[in-house]
Amino acid sequence: MTRSFEDYFVPVNITDIILLAMLRRDGIDLTSSRVIMKDDQPSGLALIARRGWASRLAAMGLVSTARNGGTGTWAMRQLIEEAGSRGEKEMLLEVIEQNTAAVKLYEKFGFTKIRRLVGYRLDTSQIDSAALRQDQELQEIDIRELAQMVSYHGLEDLPWQLSGTTIAHHTPPSRAFCLKDAYCLVSNPETTDVAISSVLVKSPAQRSRLERNLDARFLRDSQIRSGTFHRYFPKR
Incomplete structure (x- = not known):
């Protein structure tokens, strides 16, 4: 997971304690989450949280060598199809607005803005x-x-x-x-x-x-x- 967020907008360094706390608090379902493989190598991951008829893309990242080659588009298509097959009626996510590549990817698949979150x-x-x-x-x-x-x-x-x-x-x-x-x-x-x-x-x-x-x-x-x-x- 740390490698999947190399050179991200904020530093990401995931330890086992951080990961386990995230899984518990956010309702992440590891059976629905995915490690993204490319050329038989782990090249990214997608963590899927689930509650009732809704799922949330809690984290999605690719290692630097797997970016800008269509892997993200392929992965999103798979994740959305799998959510539909589970009977879920909506998928939620958050994205840093400066991450224009991710914003364009999500909008391409029909995601629409709900609100702007600030800290x-x-x-x-x-x-x-x-x-x-x-x-x-x-x-x-x-x-x-x-x-x-x-x-x-x-x-x-x-x-x-x-x-x-x-x-x-x-x-x-x-x-x-x-x-x-x-x-x-x-x-x-x-x-x-x-x-x-x-x-x-x-x-x-x-x-x-x-x-x-x-x-x-x-x-x-x-x-x-x-x-x-x-x-x-x-x-x-």
Whole structure:
């Protein structure tokens, strides 16, 4: 998988732990996933996640020597035909918009845009953690509780990776927190990069308060303070 994403837009280095976590959280079906062979050599892979009548192309990549030769087109045709034979009614995927070759490939097979996904990054090295205030109401909750809240109150068409079903498959060291009616899911706060991958709030003011409290709790650690936070806030 790492070789299939050589020279990609973002560095990709897949370890066994990362791969196994991806399989579990995203509902990837290895019996429907494929290693792409060319000239009897493994030249790429396609990971297929499945839920009900929908499937998702969770990852697809080719080694550099197999690109621009029609292999991607052949593979997509096979994957779509196999999804149809399984009785699935839709296939979903995400693609970095700067990856114009992939965008053209998917559009050629009839994929249409649903939304543009964005992320935010905060360089915490410039933040004075002593100036941050933490409310006593910030509480840690079971990730399953957050998953239930997102499934019930979240947008009906949340991306696959942000849905309540996916959240329910997160386990420690990921952690979930609530501040009254505001909820969030964060990755391991002991690492230098902390991802806030789900936020459920009733108002922007609640989001700001939750955000401030997370900063106050985790920016005390110099390792966290020198790292970055990646934030994604679904529109409420």
